[in-house]
Amino acid sequence: MKKFKRKNKNNSIITALTDAQKLVFAPMAFQALAAMLEFGILEFIDKSSATESEIIEKLNLDEYTVRTLLKVGLLNNLVVKEDNLYSLTQMGKVFLYDEMTRINFNYVKDVCYLGASELTNSFKSKQPKGLHKFVGDYPTIYPAITKLPKNMRQHWYEFDHFYSDNCFEEVYQIITQKYNSIYDIGGNTGKFEKLCLKHNENIDITMFDLDENIQKIKDDEELKQCKFCSINVLDENPEYPKMQNSAIFLSQFLDCFSKKDIKKILVDIQNNMDENSAIYILEPYTDKQAFAAAEYSLCHSSLYFTCMANGVSKFYTFDEMKDIIEDSGLYIFECTNDIGSFNYTLLECRKNAVVSD
Numbered sequence: 001m002k003k004f005k006r007k008n009k010n011n012s013i014i015t016a017l018t019d020a021q022k023l024v025f026a027p028m029a030f031q032a033l034a035a036m037l038e039f040g041i042l043e044f045i046d047k048s049s050a051t052e053s054e055i056i057e058k059l060n061l062d063e064y065t066v067r068t069l070l071k072v073g074l075l076n077n078l079v080v081k082e083d084n085l086y087s088l089t090q091m092g093k094v095f096l097y098d099e100m101t102r103i104n105f106n107y108v109k110d111v112c113y114l115g116a117s118e119l120t121n122s123f124k125s126k127q128p129k130g131l132h133k134f135v136g137d138y139p140t141i142y143p144a145i146t147k148l149p150k151n152m153r154q155h156w157y158e159f160d161h162f163y164s165d166n167c168f169e170e171v172y173q174i175i176t177q178k179y180n181s182i183y184d185i186g187g188n189t190g191k192f193e194k195l196c197l198k199h200n201e202n203i204d205i206t207m208f209d210l211d212e213n214i215q216k217i218k219d220d221e222e223l224k225q226c227k228f229c230s231i232n233v234l235d236e237n238p239e240y241p242k243m244q245n246s247a248i249f250l251s252q253f254l255d256c257f258s259k260k261d262i263k264k265i266l267v268d269i270q271n272n273m274d275e276n277s278a279i280y281i282l283e284p285y286t287d288k289q290a291f292a293a294a295e296y297s298l299c300h301s302s303l304y305f306t307c308m309a310n311g312v313s314k315f316y317t318f319d320e321m322k323d324i325i326e327d328s329g330l331y332i333f334e335c336t337n338d339i340g341s342f343n344y345t346l347l348e349c350r351k352n353a354v355v356s357d
Contacts, residue, residue, distance in 0.1 A: 027113075032072040033095065034109055041069060042078065042092055049085040100162070104297065107159035107304075110152045115308045122307040130307035140310040142256070143212050161191060164252040167282060167340035168195050171249070174336065174346060175280060180204060181246040185233065185269070186253035190217050193226045201225055206241075208233075233265050240272035248273060251282045256305070258312040259324055266328035270351055278333065279349040281325070285318040289343050318345065325349055 022029075036042050040059055044050065050058070055066050070086060073079040078092040094101050115130020122129045131141050134152065138144040145153060172195055175182060180203060184192055187207035196203050207214070207223075211230035218228050231238050234257075248269055254262045269279060289295040302314035316324075325332060325347070334348040 029072060029076050030108070030113075032069055033076070033078065033105075035065075036069050036073060036078070037095065039065070039069070041066070041073075042088060042096055045079065045086050046088040046093065046096060049082075049087040051084050051086070055086070103155075103158050103162050106155040110149075110155045111159070112304050112308060116303065119303060119307045122311050125311065127311040128306070128308050129311070131309070140256075141308055143210055146212060146216060157189065160188065160252075163284065163340075163342050164282065164344070165191055166342060167251075167344045167346075168192050170339050171251075171280070171282060171346060172196055172199060175247045175249065176200070176203070178278070179245070179247040181244075182206070182249055183208065183241075183243055183246055184249045184251070185209075185231075186250065186256070188213065190220060190223050190226065192249070192251060194222045197222065197225050204246075233268070234261060238268055240268065243269075243273040243277050245274065245276040248277060248279045249282070250279065252284070254281060254321070255283060255315050256309060256313055258310075259320070261312075262321075262324050263328045266325065266330060266349075270329060273351070275351060279330065281321070281347040281349060282339065282344055283321065283347075284315060284342060284344050285321065286315050287317045287319075288337060288345055290338075294343060321347075 039061060041055060041061075044055060044059060052063070052066055052070065055061065055070075056063055059066075070079060070081075073086075073092070074081060077089050078095070079086050080089055088096075095105065112130075114133055115128070118129035118133070127139070128141060131138060131144065134149065135144040135147050141148075141156075145156065148156065168191065171192075176196075176199075180200075182196065182203065182205045184205065185208040187193060187209050190207055193205050193207050196205050202225075204227075205225075206227040206229055208229045208231050210232060214228050214230045217223065229241065231240070254265070257265065266279065273279075284294075284298060286295055286298045289298065298315045305311075305313040305315075322332065329352050330349040331352055332347050333350045336346040336348075337343070339346050
């Protein structure tokens with residue numbers, strides 16, 4: 001193996017070495033942050049700057065724990081030290097008070113962290129090998145959601161809902177300008193359905209999902225006007241109803257599937273909808289994000305799909321999805337960017353004259 005020469009180090013090499021060590025030890029820094037949050041260290045010094053001794057006494061922690069974690073906090077810009085007093089940095093405050101960061105952190109800690117050790121095996125096998133550490137030999141995470149450990153399940157739902165739910169009000173307004181009949185495929189816990197029924201209790205709305213999810217929510221009082229249809233979209237011949245003059249809504253759904261499976265899903269839907277219907281695809285595309293942090297988060301969240309969800313999907317670029325849509329026999333009739341607060345894109349897709357097999 002070729003050795004990396006360290007002699008006569010210039011600034012670029014020093015920077016590269018420093019950045020490399022940060023990446024190497026990132027898992028340890030992450031867990032140190034988790035410990036600081038659980039012990040209440042960050043919250044305590046945010047209320048008032050404190051010495052090591054005060055932190056030890058007030059939080060009933062030992063010197064070893066406090067001194068070790070504070071040193072890591074200093075090196076990772078979570079805390080600052082001045083005149084022996086520790087206080088919180090702006091980034092430290094983010095971990096306490098920013099809801100998005102809290103949700104992302106808990107999602108990585110409780111949903112992704114352990115399973116990420118199986119990332120290489122998941123790429124090799126095209127199976128979510130990390131998932132198998134929790135619930136056995138399931139092909140995907142979706143039918144196993146109700147069987148996940150409590151914290152893991154809670155933080156999966158929080159992450160899943162936080163971003164797309166923020167779009168639902170705007171999506172509802174767009175869809176109902178044209179349609180009063182909606183089929184929501186992959187409706188999950190029925191949040192979009194509840195919003196629609198809150199606006200219009202007479203709207204014709206049907207939620208599709210795996211039977212495990214349907215059974216869990218079908219008796220929800222807020223969904224008593226909603227219709228339900230149990231379906232596995234990956235079955236060879238899924239039993240869709242005939243959808244006429246309707247909107248078929250796919251909210252952050254297609255990123256749960258490989259390109260091949262997305263095409264199959266779109267073709268199957270087309271074969272059961274008329275010319276007056278439209279498919280609405282809501283997704284966050286990695287190349288349509290306003291902030292670098294958003295693109296960074298999405299690309300790394302794709303690794304969740306690899307090791308935990310299904311082994312084959314990811315968050316796609318706009319052009320990747322556009323190619324799949326067109327290859328399935330659809331065309332993009334209208335594209336609305338910047339839906340919600342997190343740069344989602346809503347695509348209204350319609351049938352071409354000829355549908356691909």
